[in-house]
Amino acid sequence: MPKRVLIGTVVSDKNDKTVVVKVERRFTHPLFHKVVRRTKNYHAHDENNEFKVGEKVWIEECAPMSKQKCWVVLPREQAAS
Template sequence: MPKRVLQGTVVSDKGDKTIVVKVERRFTHPLLKKTVRRTKNYHAHDEGNAFKVGDVVRIEESKPISKTKSWVALASDAEA
């Protein structure tokens, strides 16, 4: 099964080697036919502490790294 890759914005870089990424998804409501936005925060592993708050970053699913981290930061869109 392929690993999921999501794109979002870094909202926190306070932890050592950890960033919090806000991922937004949009979908059409089945009854109201209106576009709805939902956001979710993911804790991702950032080995070199390279990402700062406000960076747009891609994260990839991985095996659990800690209690809350199961994602790894890949590269920001500016670098890719």
């Protein structure tokens, strides 16, 4: 099964080696046919603490590292390609 890759914005970098990433998704409401925005926060592993609040990042699904953390931030070089 392929790993999911999401794009989001870092909203917190206070924890060591962890960033909280806000991911927004848009969809059409089934009844009202309007575009609805939903956001969700993901805890992602950031080994070198290189990402700061406000940066756009790519996160990839991985094996669970802790109770909440099962995503890893892709390095800048890998995310650009």
